[in-house]
Amino acid sequence: MNLGLRGKVALVAAASRGLGRAIAEELAAEGAHLVICARGAGELERVGGAIAASSGVEVVAEPADVSDPRDVARVVERGTTRFGRIDILVTNAGGPPAGTFETLTSEMWDAAVRLLLGSAVGLARAVLPGMKARRWGRIVNVTSIAVKQPVDSLMLSNSVRAAVTGFARTLAAEVAPFGITVNNALPGYTRTDRVEELARASEARGGPTAEVVRRGWESQIPAGRLGEPAEFAALVAFLASERASYITGTSVPVDGGWIRSLL
Secondary structure (H helix, E strand, C coil), X not given: CCCCCCCCEEEECCCCCHHHXXXXXXXXXXXXXXXXXXXXXXXXXXXXXXXXXXXCCCEEECCCCCCCHHHHHHHHHHHHHHHCCCCEEEECCCCCCCECHHHCCHHHHHHHHHHHHHHHHXXXXXXXXXXXXXXXXXXXXXXXXXXXXXXXXXXXXXXXXXXXXXXXXXXXXXXXXXXXXXXXXXXXXXXXXXXXXXXXXXXXXXXXXXXXXXXXXXXXXCCCCCECHHHHHHHHHHHCCHHHCCCCCCEEEECCCCCCCCC
């Protein structure tokens, strides 16, 4: 299937590892030039170089903390200066700390809002004027299965990622007349550093070992295994494509059947 991405310009946040890196690699394989950001400059540069070498596309790597509005503005400016436009935006951010309500401070809530909701809003605000002028654009927010079925001990993620869903669904209706789609991609339990951190956090709290936690997750997934980052990235590439022009305002899980709701 030709996704129509060759020559497009995609900005992918948190792209130095995990799902963000897999998304960047998938878009590059389809021929899209990249603007990638993450907090660690060294690893980001290495990943950008590796993607450029393997795919032949141009990759601009700009270190940034997406919870800082100044960094968000700088990343978008760097990309538009180099390429003249941003066609595709993939918002993504590392998950906030696990914890129950009583363990979370007001500072932790504020940080989670800045990281998850603030970054999505700020990035969208920065790229939308150009997308509207060109009457074409794709925004894909990486959220979580937790927005459809809350996950125990993930109070911050359950709450704030749900806010991103509300923002995206409302924005989708506002920008649809301009040929812009806005969708959410919901990763389930996927073989990433973040999932490993959650498994180890259980053990650190005196709960089951990380291995027991992983086996417990797998037992809840009808597919019987954790997902792979490339499987999730394939959905994001499709939602970012020309072929997905009539899909907007949706939240699509990639979870091996973990979510049991009808919708």
